[in-house]
Amino acid sequence: MRRMSEARTYEGSCHCGAVQFTAQLDLSEPVMACNCSICSRAGWLLTFVPEASVQVTSGRDQLTDYQFGKKQLHHVFCRVCGIHAFCQGAGPDGAMMYAVNARCLAGVDPEALQVTRYDGKSL
Numbered sequence: 001m002r003r004m005s006e007a008r009t010y011e012g013s014c015h016c017g018a019v020q021f022t023a024q025l026d027l028s029e030p031v032m033a034c035n036c037s038i039c040s041r042a043g044w045l046l047t048f049v050p051e052a053s054v055q056v057t058s059g060r061d062q063l064t065d066y067q068f069g070k071k072q073l074h075h076v077f078c079r080v081c082g083i084h085a086f087c088q089g090a091g092p093d094g095a096m097m098y099a100v101n102a103r104c105l106a107g108v109d110p111e112a113l114q115v116t117r118y119d120g121k122s123l
Helices: 037-042
Strands: 008-013 020-025 031-034 046-050 054-058 086-090 096-101 115-118
Parallel strands (some): 031 115
Antiparallel strands (some): 086 096
């Protein structure tokens, strides 16, 4: 039996608050911890949502873009504090999406989240 979605709207930000956003997502589903070179260094816990589920409410002008490898994802970060709150790009189906760092969401305890490990290092 499929569980009903528990999606809700969360507020998120970088460390200094220069970049703020809202995201509608379901944290009852597992978040992803990837061991690739950037995810492991940044300590991301990612949840993936369609582009329409995220609104940057302030600080878009404070974001710096970093791309590497195939340059398919925009690993944006705050130019003031350096925190990676989300990245943007096309998903496997070509649809634009956000990968939101659950560690940057207000009121969320990262230790309480169910985590799925992903071996991005092997790709």
